[in-house]
Amino acid sequence: MLSGTRLRTVTYTAVIALAAGLGSAACSSDRWCEFDATDTKVADSYCEKGTPGYEWEPDSDGKSKKSTTSKRNK
Numbered sequence: 001m002l003s004g005t006r007l008r009t010v011t012y013t014a015v016i017a018l019a020a021g022l023g024s025a026a027c028s029s030d031r032w033c034e035f036d037a038t039d040t041k042v043a044d045s046y047c048e049k050g051t052p053g054y055e056w057e058p059d060s061d062g063k064s065k066k067s068t069t070s071k072r073n074k
Helices: 004-028
Strands: 031-035 040-042 054-058
Touching: none
Parallel strands: none
Antiparallel strands: 031 040, 031 054
């Protein structure tokens, strides 16, 4: 069994790790949650819960990657 001090230390460490992970995920990209059938923006909680029919959509105003094509030398 864990002692009181060790249990608190483990708990605090887990809380700090969770907060750091959520903070970095929130700032890592600009996205929103949409209902697929109508492409309507909805509350993020639908996507966070994994509700069927809802998905995260990325910011489409950003720079897009250009597709690279290989050129053949004749």
